[in-house]
Every structure is written in C-alpha cells, then in structure tokens.
Amino acid sequence: MREAANNEAAKRLCSSTPTLVGVEPAIDVIPGMTEQMILTSGAPLEWDRYSGGQRMAIIGGAIYEGLARDEADAEAKLASGEITIGSTHDHACVGSVAGIYTASMPVLVVENREFGNTAFCNLYEGKSPRRLNYGVYDQEVHDGLKYLEEVVGPVLGEAIKRSGGIDLKTMMRRAVNMGDELHSRNTAGTTLLTKELAPHFVAAAGEPGADSARLLETLAFLAENDYFFLRVGMAAGKATADAARDIENSSVVSAMTLSCCEFSVRVSGLGDRWFRGPLPDVEAQLFESYSEDDIEWMGGESMIMETIGLGGFAQAAAPALQAYQGGSPEAMAQTNESMYEITVAEHSDFRIPYFGYRGTPVGIEIFKVIETGILPAIDAGLAGRGGGQIGAGILRAPRDCFEQAAAAFTERYGQ
C-alpha cells in the first residue's frame, strides 16, 4: 500500500508540467497574502525565535513595503502582530535564503497544467552578495528591489504573456542536458529562457510607442545573472511538489525547509505537519577570507529542487559546479549515485547524460533515509554573519526530521 502510494507520488512528480505564465505583484496572486503580511522561509516560528539575518530580512521587508518607519517600529509591529508573518510553503511559495515576500513584490507565476495548481517565487535580486534575502537592507538593496518591481518584473511579465506560457518542464530537461543541476548551476536554464523570450522582446520593441530601453535593461539583467533561472526553477519545483502532497499512505517527502534555527520536512501522507530537526551539516566551499565560523543560517527553500529530483540529486549532470561548491567530478557522481538509495523512482524526463541518460533519483522516501543512513544531499548557497553570501556547499538534511516523520507515519498508518 505504501509502495503504491509512493509510486503515485513519484508519478505526480514526474508528470507535472510547470508552465511559466506571468509575473504579478504578490498581493494580486498569492493565496492568503495580505498588505500587512510578510512571508519568510521555514516552518512557522514565533516572532522572538527569528534571529540574525532572517530577523533583519523580515524587518527590512517591513520597511521596504512601508509597513514600518524604521527598525524599532518594525520590531514593535511584528511583536504586536500588526505586521503578520506567513510561512512561504503555506502560500504556494518557496523562499531563497530568508525568502522575504511583501505585498508589492513581483512574483513569477507558474501553473502546473497537468494538475491545475499554481506556485510562485519572487525574483532574483542580482549577484551582489548584499541582498535582502541574505539579511541585508540598505539603500542599495532598496533600489535593487524597486528596480525589480518597476522594470524587470513588468517587462518580463509582458514578454511571458506574449509567449502564451513557457513550458518549463522541457526547458529544465534541456538545461540538465546542458550541464545544470538547476540548484547551484542555472547557466543553461537562464540562457534557454533568454533565448525563448527573445522573440517576444523583439515583438514588443517593434510596437508603436515601445520603450526599447526598458527591454534592453531587462535583457542585460538576464545576461548578467546566470543564477536568474533558479527562481523560475523554484516556482516550477513548488508547483510540482505540491501536486504530490496529501497522498494517503505515501512516505515520500513533499517539502523541505530551513529557517534560522531549524530544518524541517513534510511527508506526503502526513499532511501539512512539519517534522522539525536541527540545522544541517554542510561541506562548504567559501569565498576567499571566510571560514566555516562565518556561516550563518538565515533560512532557505531552494531545496525544493532536490525534492523534485534535481540539485544534489542531479549533481553528475553539472560537473562544472566543482569550482563553485567544491568536490571532484568523481565525488559529485558518487554523491548523486547514492541518492538512488533513498528515492522511490528514476525521473522520466530529467536524465543525466553522464549516467547513460539514467533518470535522476526522485521521491525522497523517509524509511529509506533511516535504513541506509544516507541523508539527502542539497546544493546550496551559504550566508555569512552580518549578511551577504559567503560561499556555497552541500548540505545534509538532518536525520532527526526523518526519524520523527517515520514515527508519526508508523503511528498513523501502522507498520
């Protein structure tokens, strides 16, 4: 029964058809979003448990959105509940690092056409290590966010609308054939997206009264930011993983999340309950002048990519990553190989050329994790104390989460 349910989960993960249909202000499209709400990464916490960069990012979001005058005002309103905090995963969103969403921010809208659900992700802030999602809020960060809101978001949104919807499943499949694992490497994805959008930019530029400068700026933003596609992939990942939620008897992981103080997982057959554990272990490759002591956890949900069989589960497709996050091509292939031991299927579409086009391992199964002792490998960017990105590496989802989930599963469904 569990096996059939897990096969169904894998089937839904593989047969999902995420399609990019637009870019809209968060308030207009995200279910349950309000003007006074700030979404952030991680299983929900009381306000006083948010600390460090994630706390700063929430406060920054409140100021950016005009919900608070300054830090003290934001602190007071967050403590009183006048400004509310929502958990991204409960609003069909996933957050990058701190994962801050406020009402006016533009979000990518991705429909899973096969299953009818929709998911969202906000836009990449650009490659400066100083970004709201890495716990920094200052004039430069503010201006960058405004630029996304006023230029990049609307221009992209119009091009996507003109396209009639972009088939992300096909694009992601191609990107994996071109050296992306679509978590820490997104170069091919971003390039393919740009190529796909190019004719719609040209068509827009050719219309009377068109503002070519805005179009060119947005294209330049895409050209400069090889990481841009990660957010598109994350929205596709969330739209895909949500289709595999709430399958009775399934012990497949439907979500993983990180806040400043916890790593948590959800299991398909166990509804919306988070199984919370400690912060993850990491093999880090840090930018020059940083040490592991400088790493600070600020949250993160880009591991939605691993949840759908990419990232650490497709490392062998992306040997070019070795320079960025460390490890030899052989070690990456080995890590990737071991993920087959904790998953229930091989992906029908995402395939690894170097493994003779074997499908990526997909559908993390909690009992396999416990029995093998192999923890899910997650490719990730790393934040530093005081804010900013300081490196990248491979995280391991903590065993605790899986043990708690297994206990709950056994309690609910029996042995």
Add this chain to the structure above:
Amino acid sequence: MREAANNEAAKRLCSSTPTLVGVEPAIDVIPGMTEQMILTSGAPLEWDRYSGGQRMAIIGGAIYEGLARDEADAEAKLASGEITIGSTHDHACVGSVAGIYTASMPVLVVENREFGNTAFCNLYEGKSPRRLNYGVYDQEVHDGLKYLEEVVGPVLGEAIKRSGGIDLKTMMRRAVNMGDELHSRNTAGTTLLTKELAPHFVAAAGEPGADSARLLETLAFLAENDYFFLRVGMAAGKATADAARDIENSSVVSAMTLSCCEFSVRVSGLGDRWFRGPLPDVEAQLFESYSEDDIEWMGGESMIMETIGLGGFAQAAAPALQAYQGGSPEAMAQTNESMYEITVAEHSDFRIPYFGYRGTPVGIEIFKVIETGILPAIDAGLAGRGGGQIGAGILRAPRDCFEQAAAAFTERYGQ
C-alpha cells in the same frame, strides 16, 4: 627544435581570439574568390575525379549562382574551365560536407584579432536532410539558399555589426562547459549566440521603419537549428588553425580535409602541401532504415574543430551526444582521453569539466600518431547515397596521410 616549434604551434592555437564581425557575400570578402568560381571541400582534384554527391553539389552550386542553365551546361562549363573550382582551405574557408561556396552566398566573417588573419564559413542550411552540402539541389534547396541570402544573412550581419564583434573564444569556452564539443553538438553555442545577439535584435526592432518580421524569422531560424553554431565554430576554427600554419620545424597538423575520394592533412612546417590518403574508417550511428552501405563520402572540413582541440578531442564534455552518434559516456571519455597521446598540449581555455577542468588535447602531432597508432577521432555527420544526411559517427583520420607527412617532414628537416 621540433618541440619548440610544436609548442609555438600549440601556443598560437590556444591564444587565438576568433571574433565574429559580420556576414557578407562571399565575393566581397573571400580572398581570390571570383564570380565564376565555386569552392568545395577537399584537397584540389581534377573535375573528372569529383563524383557522386560532391559532383552534384558543385553542379547545383553552378546552377544556383546562375553560372549554368542546367546540369549538362554546368558539366560542360566545369569541364572546359569556364567555371572554376577552388579549394576552400586555400581561400580561408572551410566547407561543411561538400562545402559549396558561390559568389553570392552570405558567409560568416571571423577575425582572429590576436594574429590579424580572417576566415569564413557559409551559413547552415537548416535541418532538412536535403541540402546542397549533402549533394541535393532542387527547388526546395534553392529556396532555402535564397532565404539565407536575402533574410538570415543580412539580418544576422546587421545584428553582429551592432554588437561591435562577438568574442567567440569566450563563447566557445562557455559552450564546452555547457555540454558542447562544438562539432556534433552545438546546442549551447547556438543558445549562447542567440542570447548575445538578442539585445541587438531588440535595438534593431526599436528603430523607425524596422522590419520586425525579418528579425523574428531570423530568430526563429536560430531557435529551430541547434546546429547553427557549427558554422560559426568552423570559421573560428579556420581563423585559429591558420594562425598556426607555416611554423618552421613544426610537425603539428594545421588542416585536415575530406573530398569524395580522399582524406588529406597539412602540417605546419610543410606549407600548403596536402598529404593524401584513403577515405576514413567510421563507427556510424545511422538514422533508422539506413545501413553502412548507404554511406557516401561527399567531402567535409568541419574537422577543423578537431584540429583546434574540440569535437572528438572534447567528447567527454558532451556526454549528451551518445544518443546522436552512439557510444557510452565511458567510451566517449576513453576516446577523448586517448587523444592526449597524439597531441602536444592541453588547451588553456577549452577545458573539460568532467576531467576536473583539464584542458582539451590540442595540436595533433604526426609522429605521435604514427608511434602510438592512435588515429585522430573526428565527430561527424554522415551523408547517404543519393544525397541527404543519414546519420552521424566517429571518423578516424587514415594512417597513410600521417606516414606520408612524416616521410616528407624527415626529408625536409632530417631526423
């Protein structure tokens, strides 16, 4: 002395900076081109030695260019010398399969800015198996060539001019990191080129009186033809290899070529002399319904890519090729690995992620080929009897050419 000369050859191959600067009619830019001349692949032959598809392609070129009314007229004028035949390599060109150039055809212009020389390649005809370069000439082929001449060539040329020149060295380096070996796989190259050109298309579309339809058609042509970049790479390859010609004492191969009846090589220290051998052996992966008996040799010079350390010399960068030309990823890595035994250097820029970013083997050395018995591996498309592409595979340059070259080298320079 030979070693120093060969190091110089490798240095020139690695330090070349091919830059795409325009698309122009052949007659306007190719040195020595005349209105009555048809260029074709291979070391020069008497007219009566051209047979099969290559002969048909030359005749087709004559009719296309208006030099002959029909096949009989073309035969007569080619026999009498009224229409002359030139060898692509002697005109800074390289040909794909039959490699037909006539005066009015648009050609990509690539400058090697480091060394000041220029090379050319005509445009990809599109993915129909029926193409002039595969020995077919009919109304459909005619219309396709006219389309290149009237739409794709001029539109691309304008976009390239607007760009101020496109740095192909960087683009090719990136493509190798994205799964291309740039001979039989050019998906990343074409995608990167499209991304690079996109802003110039948008800028063109935004100008008063712009014809967006032509721009969109050309973008669509690029989007449909993942192979498009091969011609760009070939022009870059020729511009690069020509910089390593005529180095006194160098036993490095400076060109390889195939006609309908011979495979030939040139050696840097031995000037423009071709060392001619038999047709190559091939491990073929044919399209459904074809057998090896259907293969017909019609010429080909895309092996300029192997001459500069790509194609078969970078197979391990392109495991996705296994479906197209056959072989497991392991076999491809092994073939690639063995090319280090017959080359003089590792490329400074083209590096193979899967080999821990080892530079590709570059600079084929004739004595190493003879001593090891390892023949250069060449990724290639295969033509069929009666015209058209029928598959792909790995060719081996014949040993004879290298033995003759070695004898001539020893005669010229002593032991």
